[in-house]
Every structure is written in C-alpha cells, then in structure tokens.
Amino acid sequence: MITQSIYFDHNATTLLSPEALLAMSQVYQFPYNTSAVHQLGNQANKLVNEARKNLQNLLNAHNYEVIFTSGSTEATNTVFNGIKDVSDILFSTIEHSSVFNCRPKNKNIIEIASNQQGIINISDLQEKLPKHSNFLVSAMLANNETGSIQPVAEIAKIVHQKSGLIHCDIVQAVGKIKVDLEELNVDFASVSAHKFGGPQGVGALLVRKGLDIEPLILGSKQEKGKRAGSLNVAGIVGFSVACQQAQENLVEFAKISGLIDKLQQGLKTICGDDLQIFSQEVPRIPNTLFFSVAKQNSQIALIHCDLHNICLSAGSACSSGSINQSRILKALATDEKFWQGGLRISLGLSNTKEEIDYFLNVYQQFYKLQQKLCQ
Amino acid sequence: MAFSLTYFYKLMSYSQKLLDHYENPRNVGSLNDQAKNVGTGLVGAPACGDVMQLQIEVDQQSGKIIDAKFKTFGCGSAIASSSLATEWLIGKEIENAGQITNKEIAAELSLPPVKIHCSLLAEEAIQAAIADYTKKNAKPTTE
Amino acid sequence: MSIKLPVYLDYQATTPIDPRVIEIMLHTMQNDFGNPHSRSHFYGWRAEELVEIARKQVADLINANEKEIFFTSGATESNNIALKGVANFYKSNQKNHIITVATEHKCVINSCRDLEQEGFSVTFLPVQKNGLIDLEQLKSAITPQTCLVSVMAINNEIGVIQPLAEIGKICRQHQVFFHTDCAQAFGKIPLDVEAMNIDLMSISGHKIYGPKGIGAIFIRRKPRVRIKPLFSGGGQERGIRSGTVPTALAVGLGKAAEIAKQEMQQDYQKISKLSQKFASAISNLTYVYLNGDSQNRYAGNLNFSFAGIEGESMIMAIKDLAVSSGSACTSASLEPSYVLYALGVGADLAHTSIRFGLGRFTTEEEIDFAINLITSKVQKLRNMSPLWDMIQKGIDLNSIQWHSH
Numbered sequence: 001m002i003t004q005s006i007y008f009d010h011n012a013t014t015l016l017s018p019e020a021l022l023a024m025s026q027v028y029q030f031p032y033n034t035s036a037v038h039q040l041g042n043q044a045n046k047l048v049n050e051a052r053k054n055l056q057n058l059l060n061a062h063n064y065e066v067i068f069t070s071g072s073t074e075a076t077n078t079v080f081n082g083i084k085d086v087s088d089i090l091f092s093t094i095e096h097s098s099v100f101n102c103r104p105k106n107k108n109i110i111e112i113a114s115n116q117q118g119i120i121n122i123s124d125l126q127e128k129l130p131k132h133s134n135f136l137v138s139a140m141l142a143n144n145e146t147g148s149i150q151p152v153a154e155i156a157k158i159v160h161q162k163s164g165l166i167h168c169d170i171v172q173a174v175g176k177i178k179v180d181l182e183e184l185n186v187d188f189a190s191v192s193a194h195k196f197g198g199p200q201g202v203g204a205l206l207v208r209k210g211l212d213i214e215p216l217i218l219g220s221k222q223e224k225g226k227r228a229g230s231l232n233v234a235g236i237v238g239f240s241v242a243c244q245q246a247q248e249n250l251v252e253f254a255k256i257s258g259l260i261d262k263l264q265q266g267l268k269t270i271c272g273d274d275l276q277i278f279s280q281e282v283p284r285i286p287n288t289l290f291f292s293v294a295k296q297n298s299q300i301a302l303i304h305c306d307l308h309n310i311c312l313s314a315g316s317a318c319s320s321g322s323i324n325q326s327r328i329l330k331a332l333a334t335d336e337k338f339w340q341g342g343l344r345i346s347l348g349l350s351n352t353k354e355e356i357d358y359f360l361n362v363y364q365q366f367y368k369l370q371q372k373l374c375q
Numbered sequence: 376m377a378f379s380l381t382y383f384y385k386l387m388s389y390s391q392k393l394l395d396h397y398e399n400p401r402n403v404g405s406l407n408d409q410a411k412n413v414g415t416g417l418v419g420a421p422a423c424g425d426v427m428q429l430q431i432e433v434d435q436q437s438g439k440i441i442d443a444k445f446k447t448f449g450c451g452s453a454i455a456s457s458s459l460a461t462e463w464l465i466g467k468e469i470e471n472a473g474q475i476t477n478k479e480i481a482a483e484l485s486l487p488p489v490k491i492h493c494s495l496l497a498e499e500a501i502q503a504a505i506a507d508y509t510k511k512n513a514k515p516t517t518e
Numbered sequence: 519m520s521i522k523l524p525v526y527l528d529y530q531a532t533t534p535i536d537p538r539v540i541e542i543m544l545h546t547m548q549n550d551f552g553n554p555h556s557r558s559h560f561y562g563w564r565a566e567e568l569v570e571i572a573r574k575q576v577a578d579l580i581n582a583n584e585k586e587i588f589f590t591s592g593a594t595e596s597n598n599i600a601l602k603g604v605a606n607f608y609k610s611n612q613k614n615h616i617i618t619v620a621t622e623h624k625c626v627i628n629s630c631r632d633l634e635q636e637g638f639s640v641t642f643l644p645v646q647k648n649g650l651i652d653l654e655q656l657k658s659a660i661t662p663q664t665c666l667v668s669v670m671a672i673n674n675e676i677g678v679i680q681p682l683a684e685i686g687k688i689c690r691q692h693q694v695f696f697h698t699d700c701a702q703a704f705g706k707i708p709l710d711v712e713a714m715n716i717d718l719m720s721i722s723g724h725k726i727y728g729p730k731g732i733g734a735i736f737i738r739r740k741p742r743v744r745i746k747p748l749f750s751g752g753g754q755e756r757g758i759r760s761g762t763v764p765t766a767l768a769v770g771l772g773k774a775a776e777i778a779k780q781e782m783q784q785d786y787q788k789i790s791k792l793s794q795k796f797a798s799a800i801s802n803l804t805y806v807y808l809n810g811d812s813q814n815r816y817a818g819n820l821n822f823s824f825a826g827i828e829g830e831s832m833i834m835a836i837k838d839l840a841v842s843s844g845s846a847c848t849s850a851s852l853e854p855s856y857v858l859y860a861l862g863v864g865a866d867l868a869h870t871s872i873r874f875g876l877g878r879f880t881t882e883e884e885i886d887f888a889i890n891l892i893t894s895k896v897q898k899l900r901n902m903s904p905l906w907d908m909i910q911k912g913i914d915l916n917s918i919q920w921h922s923h
Contacts, residue, residue, distance in 0.1 A: 070591030073761030098751035201764025219625025229594035232731025311559030420920035421866030428904035450830035
C-alpha cells in the first residue's frame with residue numbers, strides 16, 4: 001500500500017543519506033574552521049583532506065587537484081571564467097544550463113549541434129573546432145534530462161589531438177555509473193554532492209595537475225588560493241560519506257535499469273504508438289527515462305501525478321518553472337505533437353517495483369482520460 | 376586574519392623535543408653583562424618577530440663555558456632553539472662553542488622548514504656572544 | 519562546574535552553531551530534502567516554501583524586503599558579487615571608480631585589486647589610529663566616476679564599528695552606491711538598510727551561530743541597484759545567483775537570523791559585561807594595548823598587543839584557549855597583520871597581538887579561566903623576554919640598532 005509520496009525525481013536532488021546526515025550532525029557540534037591555528041583547525045583540515053581522498057578514489061582522480069566549491073554551477077563558472085589562454089569555448093545544445101548559459105564576455109562561444117539521441121554531433125564538433133589550440137570544449141558525461149551517456153573519451157581524444165582542453169560536467173554520472181577521470185582523460189570536471197546522497201550547497205571542481213586557472217571567488221587563501229571563503233566543513237564531510245557510499249553502491253545502482261525497463265514496457269503497453277522514448281539507441285545511466293506522449297501536456301500530467309503523490313518532472317529542475325519546455329526536447333522529438341509532453345522519471349535506490357506498478361496504474365488512468373478529452 | 380592551512384597543520388606538529396624546550400625552557404635569565412667573563416649576544420629585531428639574547432659565562436682559567444642564559448622574544452621554535460643552544464653551550468670550551476651549527480639545532484628539534492630561520496638566529500646569537508667575550512678579553516698586542 | 523577545553527574565544531573566525539539551528543537543519547535535511555527549484559511536486563514546493571521563509575527572516579533583521587535578499591555560499595562570495603557585480607554593470611556609464619578602506623577583509627581588497635587589473639581605479643582610504651575612517655576624506659575621494667563605496671560595518675580583526683549611517687548619508691547625497699560587508703555585524707548590532715541608506719550588504723551564516731556554506735547578499739530595489747552576476751546558469755535567485763539554493767543551509771541561516779533578532783539585546787548585554795571584565799583584568803597586566811577605538815567597537819572583539827611577548831609563543835602558551843593572532847608567524851605570508859599596520863601599530867607590537875572573540879555561549883567561568891591563564895603565562899613569557907627588560911627600563915625599542923638577518 002503506497003501511503004507516502006513516491007519520489008521519481010532523483011536527478012533533481014536526492015535524499016541525504018542517513019550516514020552522511022549522521023556524520024554532518026557530529027561535525028555541527030564543534031566550531032570547526034580550517035583556517036584556525038588551534039586544535040579545531042587541525043581536526044577540520046584532517047576531515048577535509050579525507051574528503052578530498054574519498055572523492056579522488058571514487059573518480060580515479062589522483063592526478064587531479066580537488067577544489068571544493070558551493071556546487072557544480074560554481075565549479076563550471078570557475079573553469080569558464082578562470083581558464084587561461086583560451087579564446088573559444090565550445091559546447092553542444094544538450095548541456096545543462098550551468099554550462100549552456102555560462103558565456104563569459106571575453107570568450108567566443110560556439111554552439112555545437114546534437115543529434116536525435118541527445119548526444120553531441122561529433123562531426124559538427126570537428127568542423128567547428130578552431131584552427132588554433134586555445135579552445136575549451138565542454139561535454140557532459142551523462143545528460144540530466146535523457147540520461148544519455150556521451151562518448152567523452154572519444155571527444156577528449158579529438159580535443160587533445162588539436163591541443164585543446166576539455167571540461168566535463170560529470171554531475172549526473174557520479175554515483176550512477178563508474179566514472180574514471182583518467183580513462184576519460186578530461187582536464188576539468190564539475191561535481192555536485194546533492195545528486196548522489198550528499199548535501200546541497202557543496203560540490204567540487206577537479207583540475208588536472210599542472211593546469212592552472214584563475215580563481216572566481218577572491219579573498220583569503222583557502223583551497224591554495226583557488227577558491228576563497230571558509231570551507232563548509234560539515235557539508236564536505238557529508239560529501240565525503242556520499243562518495244564512499246557511491247563507490248559501494250554502484251553495482252546495486254546498476255540494477256535500477258530493471259525498473260526502468262519495466263516502466264518502458266508498461267508505458268508502451270498503455271500508449272502504444274503515442275509514446276516516444278528518447279535516447280533509446282545510446283547508452284544511458286541506469287535510472288533515467290525521458291519520454292513524451294502525443295498531444296500530452298506535461299504540466300497537466302504532472303498535476304495528475306502529484307494528486308496521486310508521485311513526484312516527477314518535465315525536464316531539468318532549473319527550467320521547470322519557466323514556460324519554455326525542455327531546451328533539448330525540440331532536438332530529440334521529430335514530431336511537433338511530442339513537444340509539449342516531455343516527462344522525466346529518474347529513480348534511486350529507494351524506489352521499488354510496487355511504486356513502478358502504482359505509477360503505471362495512475363498513468364494509465366491519466367492517459368485514458370486524456371484520450372477521452374481529446375476526442 | 377586568514378592563515379595558510381598547510382602551514383598550520385605543520386605548526387601543530389611540533390616535535391616532542393621542541394615542545395619540551397618550549398614548555399620547560401632551560402637556563403632562562405640573564406648574567407651580568409658588565410662582567411669581563413660574560414659574553415652577550417643580542418640578535419634579531421622586534422619588527423621581524425624574533426629577538427634572542429644569549430649570554431655565556433666563561434671560566435677564564437679553563438676556558439670552559441660554565442653557565443649560559445637566554446631570553447627570547449619569538450615563536451615557539453625560536454624559544455626552543457635558544458634554550459637548546461644554552462644547554463649545549465654549558466660545559467663546552469669557548470674555542471669549540473662556535474662550532475655549533477644551525478643545522479644541528481634544527482635537526483635536534485625537527486624544526487619545520489618554515490622555522491629553520493629560528494635555528495639560524497640561535498647560531499648567530501652564539502657567535503655574537505662568543506665574539507663579545509672575545510672582544511672583551513682580547514690580549515692587547517705588545518708593540 | 520567543569521569547563522570544556524579548549525575554551526573557545528575565536529568567535530570572529532567562526533561561531534559554534536546554535537543547537538536550535540542544528541535541530542531545524544537536520545530535520546530539513548531528513549524530511550524536506552527537495553530541490554527548491556523543482557516546480558512539479560510537493561518536495562520541491564515544500565523546499566521552496568522553506569527557502570522563502572528563511573529569506574523573510576534574513577530580511578526582517580535588517581529592515582529589508584525579502585525580494586532584496588539573495589542566497590549565496592557565504593559573505594566571501596557576496597563581497598565578490600557586490601564589488602565585481604556593481605563595477606562591471608556600471609562601467610559602461612564611465613563609472614569606473616571604487617572607494618574602499620585599507621582595513622577591509624581580503625575578499626573585498628582582492629576583488630578590488632582584480633578590478634584594478636581590468637582598468638578600474640580604486641581608492642583605498644586610510645584609517646585613523648583608532649581604526650575608523652575620516653568622513654571628510656571619504657567625501658573628498660568621491661568623484662563623478664565613483665560607482666561604489668565599500669566599508670565594512672565591524673572589522674573582523676579589531677572590532678571597530680564604522681559610522682554606517684553617516685557614510686550612507688554621504689553616499690546618497692553624492693548618488694554613489696554604498697556596500698557594507700556585514701559578516702561580523704549582522705545579528706550582533708542593529709542594522710537598518712533604510713535608516714542607514716545601505717544599497718548592498720554581505721551576510722555570513724557561520725558568523726551568527728548558523729552553518730558554513732551559506733550567506734546572503736542584500737541588493738536594494740528602490741532605488742534599483744543592478745549587478746552583473748558572478749555565476750551564470752539555471753537562473754536561480756532571479757538570475758542574480760545561479761545554482762541550486764541549498765534548502766537546509768538557507769533554513770539554518772534564516773533560523774539564526776530569527777534567533778538573533780529576538781536575542782540581540784540580551785546577547786549584547788551579556789557579552790559587554792564579560793568583555794568589560796576581561797578587558798579590565800588584561801589591561802592590569804600593564805603595557806597591554808587595545809587595538810582600535812575603545813568606544814565605537816563591538817564588545818565581543820578584543821584585540822590586544824602584549825608588549826614584549828611574540829604572538830605565536832603566546833598562543834602556544836595559552837593553548838587551552840582557542841584564539842587568533844596578528845603575528846607574522848601565524849600568517850601565510852610571514853608578514854604581520856595588514857589591519858594593524860593600517861592603524862599605525864608598529865611591527866614589533868603587531869607581532870604581539872592576540873584577538874579574543876567572545877560570543878553567545880561564552881560563560882563567566884570561561885572568562886575567569888582565561889584571565890587566570892593569560893595572567894600567569896604573560897608573566898612567564900615576559901620573564902623570558904629580552905624586550906621586556908628593556909621596556910621596563912623605559913628604553914625605546916626603536917632607538918636600538920638591531921642586527922637582523
């Protein structure tokens with residue numbers, strides 16, 4: 001019997017893990033300050049350094065510096081604004097708004113097309129790469145709306161062949177699939193803690209050792225002068241615990257694809273040809289399903305779901321308040337009839353088969369109702 | 376008032392010996408700087424945050440340093456360096472006293488790299504004290 | 519009754535979180551974990567509701583409208599936004615001059631230096647011996663190109679309170695925006711953006727018994743202050759500051775602000791009483807100097823120079839007290855505090871300074887303990903100091919030829 005809310009919006013944010021919560025509550029008992037001369041400073045530094053190691057272990061990033069930030073938006077802004085000797089920044093239309101809308105005045109921004117599977121169009125990228133080597137390409141690993149996984153290692157190869165640099169938004173991939181920065185061979189990566197069981201308000205920028213960037217937030221010399229401001233020790237500790245757990249839970253997390261398959265089957269049965277599931281032909285992170293139904297209005301669908309205690313979204317949280325539909329939906333959906341109906345389901349370890357069944361039941365009601373009304 | 380993280384992490388890792396000399400400094404005090412058998416060295420500057428006064432009392436018969444005293448305005452490393460210096464000086468012959476090097480002091484106390492200059496100052500203080508004693512006791516040249 | 523050691527006297531560096539704030543934050547993290555920008559479900563709406571409540575709580579403390587409060591990751595970020603944001607927005611109108619003070623926090627000073635690199639001109643006003651700015655100097659520094667004056671309310675090192683209302687009046691008369699870094703002042707002294715003509719204000723969570731990782735910036739709507747945002751992205755906080763607003767942290771800041779509003783008076787009275795007891799006992803040690811004006815100051819911040827004793831050795835001696843020092847040894851650059859330098863405190867005395875910070879949870883027992891400890895250690899260290907002998911003999915240390923390496 002489903003009595004509580006069913007949360008299918010894990011890509012927007014996740015519940016803070018109980019272990020992370022416990023660790024943070026212990027840290028909150030003391031006025032830790034990494035800049036202090038006294039004992040509490042020493043202890044705070046130990047906790048922060050441990051967090052750094054846990055993040056590096058999770059991402060196989062021992063050859064990268066970790067700069068703690070307030071989140072991934074700040075991390076990305078720091079790279080785009082602070083990168084030296086770069087005149088052009090290239091990214092595709094599927095990028096998250098923290099990348100897509102980050103257009104520093106002193107850089108030339110080049111948009112790259114994406115294909116119908118929600119993946120960057122590699123030939124368009126190759127064509128638009130500048131002749132010189134002072135460029136940065138930003139290519140996300142997993143898309144937050146469709147879950148599609150981009151061939152970042154391949155993109156990195158192309159970029160490095162031209163002596164350029166590559167930034168990768170790995171926010172949606174961390175904790176969901178194995179992320180190996182050495183293998184991907186990227187130069188910068190942005191991470192956000194609250195997308196995989198850590199707290200909101202903390203993230204990190206990873207910078208390959210040997211590369212230098214100007215800080216965005218100036219002031220005292222925290223984070224080796226790369227990011228000023230007192231470190232959010234408790235938040236970083238929560239982040240640290242989430243990293244350890246993500247490592248342990250990867251195998252379990254992969255099994256969520258079973259629930260996604262069940263969902264897809266169920267939706268196909270209900271909607272038949274009216275259904276379009278996006279990014280079906282490319283690898284996806286195991287928990288995400290982005291779909292649309294002909295003539296469906298996603299806002300109404302969401303209200304219906306909410307009345308039945310089901311939490312979904314119509315796409316990125318960042319854009320969910322705006323009237324414009326998901327930016328990438330138009331690129332993904334061939335037919336106009338799908339443009340208003342985008343819905344995203346993003347599952348977590350807490351979701352169950354019963355919840356999927358309940359959703360399909362609820363959705364079937366909604367679909368039938370819509371059919372009647374559209375007659 | 377923002378401080379370097381790595382620096383202070385090291386700061387709190389002062390060695391046991393250093394901490395011991397800091398908590399229980401040996402030979403704090405002063406000798407009569409007017410006495411002929413006392414050599415006084417005063418080095419450093421308040422503006423730099425380090426001032427060491429090191430004094431030796433020499434038994435003029437044997438040429439041995441029979442007492443040494445120090446007073447230091449400075450950080451924990453500076454205090455420990457000068458305390459250790461007085462400990463090593465007592466019992467040495469004045470000719471050999473000048474052989475004490477900052478490297479030995481730094482090694483004995485396991486001084487963090489950023490505090491090496493404290494041991495240098497201690498070495499300078501020893502040299503200054505010896506020089507002062509020597510000057511006071513210079514045999515007039517017979518013409 | 520036993521005291522917990524070390525006794526925490528470093529309230530300017532950071533504050534312990536008030537248990538009431540911890541409670542509500544932990545509750546929020548467990549139950550109201552939604553992304554406040556998720557518009558499609560209860561978790562998102564609930565998170566948004568909580569963020570808006572917090573916003574109002576922050577606004578109420580400074581007599582602002584909640585629409586003028588934007589959440590950031592802390593006062594450092596807020597200062598960066600204020601300075602770079604205003605400067606970069608208004609430079610197209612030939613407004614490329616900024617006035618600030620030599621004793622501002624590093625995030626203000628470094629942001630200004632950065633702007634200088636980009637072609638802005640910055641005037642760093644000196645301070646008087648008491649740490650306060652000279653209002654006449656401020657007036658004469660203003661030019662038709664000036665777009666912003668930035669003066670912190672309470673100085674973090676020495677605790678002096680600048681004349682905010684007078685500065686605000688001058689700025690308004692000259693139609694220049696007034697920004698004040700209130701990291702140390704918010705929740706501790708009464709602040710009123712209307713009465714003081716403040717246009718921008720930086721706020722820090724962890725300086726008022728709230729969590730780290732959150733702060734806010736007040737940006738006036740009438741007359742409107744425009745800024746060029748520091749972060750671009752999802753457009754949160756009306757585009758002023760992109761990035762997911764961390765619900766629990768915002769709730770924590772709001773709660774801390776609410777508590778501060780209710781308890782400001784009683785906190786202030788208690789801290790003043792303890793501060794006076796402490797200050798008079800320490801002054802009795804002789805040759806101890808309070809840095810910064812004795813009247814226009816926040817009682818919870820006492821920065822003393824102890825002649826004859828070097829700061830780091832003092833901190834080690836009083837290690838049962840958690841404090842900060844202005845000594846070079848305790849600074850990354852091996853230079854003594856630039857704030858004390860701006861006051862004209864000589865390098866030798868700057869090396870001897872210790873900052874004692876009192877706060878909401880400081881007890882009289884802790885103060886008594888601190889007084890006793892400091893008294894005994896000061897005696898011990900002075901007995902070991904060659905300078906102390908000289909000071910007592912009345913020798914002017916500046917008259918001696920020092921042999922420094």
